[in-house]
Amino acid sequence: MGLALLAGLTACGRSPETVSGTQEVAASAGTVSPDSVDEMRTAYARASQALAEQRMMSPAGDNAIEHYLAARADTAEAARAQAALAELQPYVLIAAEQALARSDAVEAERLRGLIERIDAGAPALPRLRAGIATLQREQAAQASIAALETPPPSVTVAPRATAVPPPAVATREPPPVAAGMPVVAEPAPPPAAPVVEAPPPAAVVARAATVAPARAPRLVQDAQPRYPLPALRARIEGQAEVSFTIQPDGSVRDVRLLSSTPAGLFDASALAVAQRWRFEPSGQAHASQRTVRFRLPAGAEGGAD
Incomplete structure (x- = not known):
């Protein structure tokens, strides 16, 4: 009962001091007294201390689950370590499913490994393996698509500009005027027709249709x-x-x-x-x-x- 309380408090992020009487419960679950230096050296004591410090399943390598697994290898501690693991296993499963929901394949795989070490025949293991494999395939496919869509870097060399001489403007010289001939002036070009700008098209204002939200079923x-x-x-x-x-x-x-x-x-x-x-x-x-x-x-x- 004491271990279940500590597991619940650890999983929900509450400190054991916020619930009355949890000091006695923590002691019954194996919380280590500062004076018990020798007891701190056992894997079970380290697991109890990690659970009291809200390190149920993380960080990797220094959490209550892994310390209980180490304690289970000790004949003297095997029975109560296995009982502790049986009570904590559902919380590891919930954390693994939440990691899958947020697409964290690495964390989901680590937690699946902890569940398999606790109970290799756990019914949830096939479902977790399938979910992790599907997520890994999706992430690999997305990475491949992103790699194909990213063009390789290219170096463009701008052509060297060459100076182009301006085109020669041909000037037409007037024909020579014979002596005694009247000079006829060339007619001036007609004035350019005025450009009349067309008026801008009238703005078309579309009336937004108002759609009433659907009523939620009862x-x-x-x-x-x-x-x-x-x-x-x-x-x-x-x-x-x-x-x-x-x-x-x-x-x-x-x-x-x-x-x-x-x-x-x-x-x-x-x-x-x-x-x-x-x-x-x-x-x-x-x-x-x-x-x-x-x-x-x-x-x-x-x-x-």
């Missing part, structure tokens, strides 16, 4: 979310905001997490309950979002609005 079937056990034990409340698409038949698809408070603690429960909502069929798809609230008083039941 919720006809709500569902209560499952209260996460670590949050229930620690008496933690919170909320999670999700976006989704209401299908023409009223079902819900494409559920995504927008935000959650505390971060990571209520994500899985909020995403799961959104799949069970049903709306009034409207014949077309609608984008929508809701906030799922988790409150302790009414028998630890959550709610959405």
Whole structure:
């Protein structure tokens, strides 16, 4: 129970000091006293210390998960290290799925490796491997397209300018005038016709059609979310905001997490309950979002609005 509390607090980004009584819970989970110098040398003690310092799965090489994995190799610590890993595994899975959602293939692959080391037969592993492979292929294809679209640098040598002499202007000399002949002046050229500018075309103003926004379908079937056990034990409340698409038949698809408070603690429960909502069929798809609230008083039941 103590380990689940610390895991929940670590995943949601809250410091254990903000919850009353967590000092005793941290001690029961294996938090190391400054006076216990010898105990700090064990992998299990380092894992407990990392968990208390909110280093559940990062940084790589110095986090609670990897220290528990090292402690599991010790016969004396194997049982309780495995129990700790079993409680922390769902949080590693949530973090891996969030890394995939933000297209971070490197972090998703690192977390998948931790899950495989915890339990090589975990049911989520095939789904994670497929998602990471798809993301890596998409990123490789995008990089190839970007490389093809970028033209190679070219050097253009400007031709050397050569001086061109101006064209010679031929002057016509008047014919010689015989003595005694009258001089006839050449007629002046006619004046140029005035240029009349055409008036600019009249501006055509298009009236913008006003389209009334489509009314969101009415919720006809709500569902209560499952209260996460670590949050229930620690008496933690919170909320999670999700976006989704209401299908023409009223079902819900494409559920995504927008935000959650505390971060990571209520994500899985909020995403799961959104799949069970049903709306009034409207014949077309609608984008929508809701906030799922988790409150302790009414028998630890959550709610959405």
